[in-house]
Amino acid sequence: xxxxxxxxxxSDSIRIGAEIYHTLKGILRDQYGATSTNVGDEGGYAxxxxxxxxxxxxxxxxxxxxxxxxxVVKIGIDSAATNFYDTQSKYYDIDGRKLTPDELxxxxxxxxxxxxxxxxxxxxxxxxxxxxxxxxxxxxxxVRIIGDDIYVTDTSRIEMGVNLRSSNAVxxxxxxxxxxxxxxxxxxxCNRAGLSTVISHRSGETDDSFISHLTxxxxxPFIKAGAPARGERTAKYNELLRIEEELTTIx
Numbered sequence: 001x002x003x004x005x006x007x008x009x010x011s012d013s014i015r016i017g018a019e020i021y022h023t024l025k026g027i028l029r030d031q032y033g034a035t036s037t038n039v040g041d042e043g044g045y046a047x048x049x050x051x052x053x054x055x056x057x058x059x060x061x062x063x064x065x066x067x068x069x070x071x072v073v074k075i076g077i078d079s080a081a082t083n084f085y086d087t088q089s090k091y092y093d094i095d096g097r098k099l100t101p102d103e104l105x106x107x108x109x110x111x112x113x114x115x116x117x118x119x120x121x122x123x124x125x126x127x128x129x130x131x132x133x134x135x136x137x138x139x140x141x142x143v144r145i146i147g148d149d150i151y152v153t154d155t156s157r158i159e160m161g162v163n164l165r166s167s168n169a170v171x172x173x174x175x176x177x178x179x180x181x182x183x184x185x186x187x188x189x190c191n192r193a194g195l196s197t198v199i200s201h202r203s204g205e206t207d208d209s210f211i212s213h214l215t216x217x218x219x220x221p222f223i224k225a226g227a228p229a230r231g232e233r234t235a236k237y238n239e240l241l242r243i244e245e246e247l248t249t250i251x
Contacts, residue, residue: 002059003118003222006072010244014237016068018228024062031058041203043227051095056115070116077111078121082149085125092125101131108135112143119198119222121146121171132166144169146198153177155186162193169196171224174211176202187218200224205232209239216243 002020007013028036028047036047049055056075063073081104084093091098099107101124108123120139124131126149136145148171151157161167170190174183190197199215201224215223223240226233 001076001078001119001224002063003074003076004068004072005074005118010240014228014241016066016073020059020062020066020068020073021228023066024058027058027062027065039227039229042201043229043233045227052111056111060115074116074118076119076121077117077123078148079123080149081122081128082125087125101128101134105131105135105138109138112139117143119144119146119169121198122148122150124150126150129160129164129166132161133164136165136167140168144196144198146171148173148200153183153186155182155189158186158189158193158195162195167195169198171198171200172220173200173202174214183214184218187220191218196221198222198224201226201233201236207231207235209235212236212239212243216240 002017004013004016007016024045025037028045032047037045040046047058059075063069081092085091086093089098091100092104094104094107104124108120111117120135120143123135123145129150132145132147132150139145145167146169147158147161147167150166151161151170153171153173153176158170161170170186172183172187172190174180177183177186187197197218197220199211199218199220199222201211205226211223211225223236225236228234228237
C-alpha cells in the first residue's frame with residue numbers, strides 16, 4: 001500500500017497517491033502486459049508476481065517516477081498471514097519458502113531495512129498473539145504493527161493484545177463488530193491503551209462514505225479505503241475532500 005504521510009494536507013495526500021497509482025499502472029503494463037493492470041475488489045492491481053520484493057520494487061519505482069521519495073511516501077504491507085499459514089505444520093508458506101514464525105519475523109526485519117515500510121498489518125496468523133508481540137517488540141518503535149484478523153474490532157480480543165503487547169495499532173471495521181456503539185467503544189479502548197487506530201473499509205463495499213466521517217471524528221491517523229478507483233472507493237476520498245474543505249472554511 002502507498003502511504004503519502006509527508007503531505008501537508010489530505011487533498012495533497014490523495015493527489016500524490018493517485019499520481020503514483022496511475023504511474024504504477026504504466027510500469028506494470030510495460031513489464032507484465034496489459035492484463036497485469038486488471039484490478040481486484042479493492043482497486044489494487046494484480047500482476048503475476050512471484051516474490052514480495054517484486055511488488056515492493058514496483059511501488060518504489062512508481063514513487064520515484066512520479067517525482068516523490070520516501071520522505072513523502074511510505075509503504076504499507078497487509079500480509080494477511082492467516083492466508084498462508086499452515087495450522088498443521090505451523091509454517092508460513094511465502095515466496096516459495098516455508099518459514100517458521102521466527103524466520104518470518106527475520107524476513108520482516110530484512111524488508112523494513114531495505115524499504116520505507118511504515119505499517120505491517122496482520123504479520124502473523126490470527127491467533128498468534130505471542131508472535132505479534134515479538135515483532136512489535138522488534139520493530140514497534142519505527143513501524144506500526146496493525147492487528148486486524150487477530151482483533152476483528154472486538155474489545156475483548158483487543159484487551160488480550162494489550163495485555164500481551166501484541167501490537168501498537170488496531171484496524172477498525174465498523175460492520176465487523178456490527179454497531180456504531182461497539183465500534184466507538186473499541187476505538188475508545190484503543191485510545192486509552194495507547195494504540196493507534198486505522199479506520200478501514202471492507203472488501204465488499206458500497207458508496208456509503210460514513211467511515212470518512214468516523215475517521216475524522218475520532219482523529220484516526222489513517223483511513224484504509226482502497227485504491228483511487230471505482231465509486232465505492234473514491235466515495236470515501238471525495239467525502240474526505242469535502243470534509244477538509246468545510247473544516248478549512250470554518251477555521
